[in-house]
Amino acid sequence: MTIIEVGxxxxxxxxxxxxxxxxxxxxYGLSMIxxxxxxxxxxxxxxxxxENARAGIRGFYPQNWLLDTQGDYVFRVxxxxxxxxxxxxxxxxxxxxxxxxxxNLLDSLxxxxxxxxxxxxxxxxxxxxxxxxxxxxxxxxxxxxxxxAPFLETLPVVVAGQDVIILQRGQAVVVSFQVSAERYDQTYxxxxxxxxxxxx
Amino acid sequence: MIRHTPFFRLxxxxxxxxxxxxxxxxxxxxxxAAAQQPQPFDLAQIERATVFIMQARQTAGAPVITCVGSGTxxxxxxxxxTNAHHTVPNENCPGDLLIVSLSVRPGEAPTPLFQAEIVQxxxxxxxxxxxxxxxxxxxxxxxxxxxxxFVEIADSDTVxxxxxxxxxxxxxxxxxxxxxxxxxVVGFTAEPSGGNRSWIKTELAIPGVMSGGGVxxxxxxxxxxxxxxxxxxxTGESNCLILQDTNSDGQxxxxxxxVPVGGVINALRxxxxxxxxxxxxxxxxxLDFLTAPLSTAAAQANAAPTFERLFFAPAVNExxxxxxxxxxxxSGSTSLYLFFDYSGMTPETVYEVRVAIDGVLNPTxxxxxxxxxxxxxxxxxxxxxxxxxxxxxxxxxxxxxxVVSENARLLxxxxxxxxxxxxxxxxxxxxxxxxxxxxxxLPVAATVSARFIYRNMTDTTNWAAIWFREGAExxxxxxxxxxxxxxxxxxxxxxxxxxxxxxxxxxxxxxIDSRLAATSNLTLAGAQDGRFARIFNDSHFxxxxxxxxxxxxxxxxxxxxxxxxxxxVFDWELLAPGTLWTVSWxxxxxxxxxxxxxxxxxxSGQNFLMRLTGREGIPDGTYRFExxxxxxxxxxxxxxxxxxxxxxxxxxAAEGVLMRGQIMDALTGTGIPGASVFIVSEDFSAADFTxxxxxxxxxxxxxxxxxxFFEIDRLLAVEVPYSIVIVADxxxxxxxxxxxxxxxxxxxxxxxxxTRG
Numbered sequence: 004m005t006i007i008e009v010g011x012x013x014x015x016x017x018x019x020x021x022x023x024x025x026x027x028x029x030x031y032g033l034s035m036i037x038x039x040x041x042x043x044x045x046x047x048x049x050x051x052x053x054e055n056a057r058a059g060i061r062g063f064y065p066q067n068w069l070l071d072t073q074g075d076y077v078f079r080v081x082x083x084x085x086x087x088x089x090x091x092x093x094x095x096x097x098x099x100x101x102x103x104x105x106x107n108l109l110d111s112l113x114x115x116x117x118x119x120x121x122x123x124x125x126x127x128x129x130x131x132x133x134x135x136x137x138x139x140x141x142x143x144x145x146x147x148x149x150x151x152a153p154f155l156e157t158l159p160v161v162v163a164g165q166d167v168i169i170l171q172r173g174q175a176v177v178v179s180f181q182v183s184a185e186r187y188d189q190t191y192x193x194x195x196x197x198x199x200x201x202x203x
Numbered sequence: 204m205i206r207h208t209p210f211f212r213l214x215x216x217x218x219x220x221x222x223x224x225x226x227x228x229x230x231x232x233x234x235x236a237a238a239q240q241p242q243p244f245d246l247a248q249i250e251r252a253t254v255f256i257m258q259a260r261q262t263a264g265a266p267v268i269t270c271v272g273s274g275t276x277x278x279x280x281x282x283x284x285t286n287a288h289h290t291v292p293n294e295n296c297p298g299d300l301l302i303v304s305l306s307v308r309p310g311e312a313p314t315p316l317f318q319a320e321i322v323q324x325x326x327x328x329x330x331x332x333x334x335x336x337x338x339x340x341x342x343x344x345x346x347x348x349x350x351x352x353f354v355e356i357a358d359s360d361t362v363x364x365x366x367x368x369x370x371x372x373x374x375x376x377x378x379x380x381x382x383x384x385x386x387x388v389v390g391f392t393a394e395p396s397g398g399n400r401s402w403i404k405t406e407l408a409i410p411g412v413m414s415g416g417g418v419x420x421x422x423x424x425x426x427x428x429x430x431x432x433x434x435x436x437x438t439g440e441s442n443c444l445i446l447q448d449t450n451s452d453g454q455x456x457x458x459x460x461x462v463p464v465g466g467v468i469n470a471l472r473x474x475x476x477x478x479x480x481x482x483x484x485x486x487x488x489x490l491d492f493l494t495a496p497l498s499t500a501a502a503q504a505n506a507a508p509t510f511e512r513l514f515f516a517p518a519v520n521e522x523x524x525x526x527x528x529x530x531x532x533x534s535g536s537t538s539l540y541l542f543f544d545y546s547g548m549t550p551e552t553v554y555e556v557r558v559a560i561d562g563v564l565n566p567t568x569x570x571x572x573x574x575x576x577x578x579x580x581x582x583x584x585x586x587x588x589x590x591x592x593x594x595x596x597x598x599x600x601x602x603x604x605x606v607v608s609e610n611a612r613l614l615x616x617x618x619x620x621x622x623x624x625x626x627x628x629x630x631x632x633x634x635x636x637x638x639x640x641x642x643x644x645l646p647v648a649a650t651v652s653a654r655f656i657y658r659n660m661t662d663t664t665n666w667a668a669i670w671f672r673e674g675a676e677x678x679x680x681x682x683x684x685x686x687x688x689x690x691x692x693x694x695x696x697x698x699x700x701x702x703x704x705x706x707x708x709x710x711x712x713x714x715i716d717s718r719l720a721a722t723s724n725l726t727l728a729g730a731q732d733g734r735f736a737r738i739f740n741d742s743h744f745x746x747x748x749x750x751x752x753x754x755x756x757x758x759x760x761x762x763x764x765x766x767x768x769x770x771x772v773f774d775w776e777l778l779a780p781g782t783l784w785t786v787s788w789x790x791x792x793x794x795x796x797x798x799x800x801x802x803x804x805x806x807s808g809q810n811f812l813m814r815l816t817g818r819e820g821i822p823d824g825t826y827r828f829e830x831x832x833x834x835x836x837x838x839x840x841x842x843x844x845x846x847x848x849x850x851x852x853x854x855x856a857a858e859g860v861l862m863r864g865q866i867m868d869a870l871t872g873t874g875i876p877g878a879s880v881f882i883v884s885e886d887f888s889a890a891d892f893t894x895x896x897x898x899x900x901x902x903x904x905x906x907x908x909x910x911x912f913f914e915i916d917r918l919l920a921v922e923v924p925y926s927i928v929i930v931a932d933x934x935x936x937x938x939x940x941x942x943x944x945x946x947x948x949x950x951x952x953x954x955x956x957x958t959r960g
Contacts, residue, residue: 051895071898083896084932086877089906118343149338151348152916153316154251154307155908157876 048196053078058096060176062201065193068092088148088160090182090190092197097175105140105168108175112166113144120146121159131167134199139169145184163187167198176203244423245949246369247309248861250381251352252276253416254305255313255373256333258289258298267449268462270296273372273416274303274333275425276353279917280346281317281335282484284356284425284477285415287324288432288574290331293551295433295463301333310380313373315339322487323480325798326550327576328396329430330477332484350916352861354417356481357424359473362403364388364589370409370429370471372416376444376462384409389567392470393540393586395523396576396799403427403471404567411442411465418471427471432553432574433463442466470571482795486849487818490788490796493750494804494811506547508575510554510601513611514719516540519584520626522643522833524723527625533618534594539568540586541599541611542722544674548575555602556585561595568597572605578783578801580674581708582724622659622686624666624713627723629653631734638695639734643833644726646736647706647777650699655713655721658691664715670698671710673781706806707779726832728778739830739838742773754810764845765820771813771828773838778802785831788815790824791849824849859918860944864953865911866929874911875957878931880904882915882942889926889938907931919944919951935960 017025050063053070058077064070068080079093099108109128117123123146131141143165150157164181178201180194254274259266274285283303289296301320304313317335324331335351337343362368370384386407394401403418409429418427433442443461450459483489516525518538525542532539541556548554552575558568568587577583594616601608629645630638632652645651663685670680680698688694698704706728713721729738743758746766753770762769778784781801788796804811813828815821823845830838866878883892887900902925903917919925922943929937934957944951 067893067896069896069898073898083879083881084930086875086932089879119345121338121340121342150906150908151344152350152905152908152914153305154352154914155906155912156307156910157908 048193050196050200058203060094060096060201060203062094062197064092064197085183085186087157088162088181088183090186090193091179092194093177093179093181094201095177095179097177098173099170099175101173103170103175105170105175108168108170108177109140109142109166112177113142116144116146121149122147133167133169137169139167141165141167161185165194169203171203244369244419244421245861246371246383246423248352248950249354249369249371249417249419249423250306250309250383252354253371253373253381254283254303255377255381256283256285256290256319256415257302257304257315257377258292258296259300259302260298261300264451265447266300266302267298267460268446269298269460271376271412271462271464273413273429275371275415275417275428276351277332277356277425277481278485279351279353280349281319281344281351282322282353282481283319283333283335284417284428284481285331285333286329286428286430286432287326287331288329288551289415290333291321291324291326293326295551302339303333303335304377306381312375312378312380317344323484325476325480325576327574328472328476329432329574329576330428330472330480332477332480334484354419355424356474356478357420357422357426359403359426359475360400362388362400362420362426362473364390367421368403368405368426368471369419370405370407370413370416371419372409372413372429374410374413376412376446376464390590391588392570393519393584393588394576395583397473397476399586399588400473401576402570402573403473405469405471406567407469409468411468414465414468426474428474428477429468430470430472430573431465431468431571433465433572466572468571469566470573479794479797482790482793486790486795486822488790488795488821489816489818491814491816492812493814494808508545508547508549508552508603510543510545510603510608512542512544513599513601513609514542514722515611515613516542516584519586522724523584524627524643525584525721527623527721528719529613530718531614531618532592532616534616536592536615537590538586538588539592539597539613539615540584542582542584543601543609544581545577545583546580546674548577548579550575553604554608555605557600557602559598559600560593562598568592572602578799580781581783582710622661622664622715622720623657624715624721625656625658627653627655627711627713627721629711629723629725632695632697633734636695641735641835643724644728644736644738644835644837646729646731646734647704647727648731649701649703650697651704651709651725651727652695652697653711653723653725654693654695656691656693657688660686660688660690660715662687662689665717666720667712667714667717668696669712669714671712672705672707673779674710677709705779706777706782708782726782728782728832729837730776736837738775738778738832740774740776742771742828742830742838742840744826744840744842745770745772750812750814753812753814760842761847762821762842762844764823766844767816767820769815769821769826769842769844771815771840773811773830773840774809775804775811776807778804779806780804782832785829785834786813787829787831789827789829790822792825792827822849823847859920860946860948861915861918861950862944862953863912863914863950864955866907866913866931867911867954867956868934869956869958872956874907874909875931875934876907876909876911878907878911878913878929878934878957880907880913880915881928881930882917882919883926883928885923885925887926888940889928892926892928893936893938921945929955929957931957933959 049066054061064080071079076095082090125144128142131139148160148162161184163184167178169176182190256274258270270289272289274283277284303317304315318337319333320336322334366388386405389406390404392402393399420426443463445461448455514528518526553572555572556570592615597613600610630640638654668682670677709725729736745756747753747756785799825847827841866875882902884902903915905913907913925942926940
């Protein structure tokens with residue numbers, strides 16, 4: 004005896020369960036991509052707060068950068084994992100007179116740096132409006148960094164830098180960014196984030 | 204504390220457990236293997252700290268090299284101890300640019316890397332401290348960021364006869380690598396500038412270009428500086444090499460300027476002479492004499508240098524005066540002093556003593572050409588101590604700027620029992636006939652007495668006493684008599700003037716049968732204060748915004764931290780111009796300035812001014828200045844600045860363990876450039892450091908070069924538990940705690956492999 008079981012033929016349509024499975028799979032994939040991007044950004048752009056009440060400075064610097072507060076600056080952070088020149092962000096406060104302009108300070112910085120840095124070249128200053136609408140002066144420059152240790156043999160590195168100067172209340176806040184010219188475009192967003200978060 | 208919390212928290216220790224084990228294993232294995240033998244004498248480190256110095260004159264074209272020499276780094280931030288004659292501009296070395304070269308790789312000729320500037324110098328002692336200030340292309344250097352190898356300075360008074368020494372320097376004119384010569388200490392040479400150990404003598408024949416280098420004891424500490432000064436270029440004996448076409452005539456020949464390189468060196472300036480300079484240079488202190496000198500000193504400046512009145516003495520007293528004069532010495536004598544008068548000398552004058560014994564030149568008892576470290580005129584001696592004198596006829600010849608000046612002869616081995624005078628002491632005589640006072644500096648008075656010892660005299664001997672003032676015989680002072688005071692004893696004679704003796708430098712010569720038997724100098728200065736002289740009054744410190752203001756400012760004994768300038772002020776009376784006086788400055792009881800110079804102000808006056816300044820203000824500490832004549836103290840004052848104690852220099856120690864090595868890719872075995880090596884202080888762990896990455900937690904750090912080599916910029920202290928962290932872009936980091944080293948490990952050479960991650 005032959006038993007023939009009659010059923011409904013496959014029509015190609017997905018069942019609701021399958022459909023929802025697909026939706027969830029797509030959603031899951033998108034979520035993972037978003038989480039991955041978030042994770043990447045979290046690692047790359049994670050920051051640590053820094054506050055100096057005496058100087059009236061508050062900001063966030065990239066995580067795992069070396070923080071130094073022992074120099075003639077408020078603070079300086081460096082990315083010590085970089086292969087040649089260590090990307091640096093520095094905040095310095097310089098007292099100025101009421102008659103001083105940002106241009107005076109830029110000239111002074113240029114004169115000092117020209118004596119310290121090899122092949123120092125400065126580009127024309129420009130105006131920069133910070134996220135909080137503060138008007139600042141910015142100047143881009145470049146120089147050649149040569150490792151100071153005489154017994155180590157390292158090729159010179161071309162460094163690109165930017166100084167942002169904000170004059171207020173008889174002092175100038177000088178925020179400097181220096182990075183190997185090869186990595187300037189890649190790293191500049193970090194500086195922009197730093198500037199956006201800086202409070203003084 | 205993290206603002207944007209990452210999806211996962213980076214935990215270094217967890218990530219690196221295997222790497223930590225690997226690092227520790229490598230540290231132990233490689234470090235131990237590299238240092239199986241204890242190395243108390245680290246010649247490699249000394250050679251790395253030895254520099255070649257070129258003084259150059261900047262011209263329209265290429266710089267013209269004017270002088271060359273060696274030097275030694277004595278601090279990590281680029282302070283170099285060397286000679287003054289090839290660094291401080293002078294007639295022989297007229298350059299205005301100092302170029303510092305060093306051997307980047309062992310066994311190679313030096314490479315010009317830096318420019319330097321003079322921070323402290325004593326032309327007479329022929330010592331200078333120069334500081335690296337610029338890159339060779341003229342760019343300024345942040346010296347605080349320099350981390351150069353340097354040597355530690357030892358107390359040179361601990362050096363003994365027959366000690367083994369190592370002399371390190373550059374023997375060529377920039378074309379040969381640094382070299383070391385090993386020898387022994389064969390004696391000491393005495394001079395008034397530094398007593399019996401003004402020079403350490405060695406049997407080595409050290410090339411002249413190594414002048415300014417270093418001499419080391421068996422612990423590798425600097426105990427001396429090989430020193431010779433090339434004679435003037437105009438003399439026939441000068442060693443001068445023509446290196447460049449300085450007159451641009453297309454030929455390098457005798458018409459061009461040459462580079463003086465000096466002859467053979469066998470005299471080493473003890474390191475203790477450099478201590479004061481080094482202290483002043485390290486603290487950035489500078490002293491100015493603000494009281495204007497009289498014009499008479501300038502008028503004497505052009506007198507030709509001369510030596511005269513040579514005689515020998517068996518010993519000197521505490522005032523540097525001969526105890527007696529001799530023409531022969533008994534066998535077995537171990538000390539001998541040649542005295543002579545000098546005039547017209549300057550710190551740039553080069554003098555030399557050559558000694559021949561029975562006609563054969565003996566460098567052990569001579570002195571190779573060196574700078575003059577005395578004043579313009581006065582009495583001087585060159586002595587030999589702590590070494591037996593062979594019997595024979597000694598011929599001493601004195602040279603000035605390479606030209607014979609005077610000579611004298613002495614016989615050793617045939618002492619005859621002759622009548623003698625000795626041990627002249629001056630003083631003020633009381634009513635009982637006792638001589639009182641401090642011996643060689645007496646107040647200005649109408650009468651001065653001198654007491655001396657006589658031996659083996661007979662009552663028919665002719666004797667004479669002659670008094671001099673400023674080198675000229677005092678009319679009516681001469682006494683010529685037949686001796687009638689017995690065979691042995693002491694005798695007192697005196698000089699007096701009804702109108703009072705004038706202040707100044709006096710000399711008493713005693714003769715037996717027309718032979719100079721004893722002589723001694725005396726300084727008359729200051730008002731009478733009992734039996735003693737009161738020369739300097741109201742010595743005090745003050746501060747002011749200008750020298751004029753300082754003259755009237757009130758005395759201050761405690762200054763605030765960061766004071767810009769200290770003024771030392773004192774009054775003086777009855778001090779004749781030309782009298783040698785000594786001013787000494789101390790900080791926390793450590794000498795940082797001392798100079799003996801002729802008095803150049805008026806005979807009496809008020810408010811003599813000295814100004815002490817610092818590079819960044821006066822460092823905290825207790826400061827004192829002392830005013831002396833003939834090594835006797837006549838004035839002093841002290842004051843505190845800030846907390847009254849010098850700050851501790853955490854980089855001062857040169858003893859420790861050097862860590863260096865190479866960071867490599869575990870896959871390819873090639874060096875990783877730009878990797879950062881952090882040594883974390885003992886108070887923190889690697890995890891502490893990597894959680895916040897604070898510079899203040901670091902003991903030291905380094906970055907690898909293009910081949911992956913690194914060198915920690917600070918020596919590790921022994922038996923201190925450090926942590927190490929190594930990071931490089933694209934690699935898994937390495938961390939390890941509990942890294943301890945001992946001196947036996949020095950230096951640690953490590954090779955570490957990082958895994959790509």
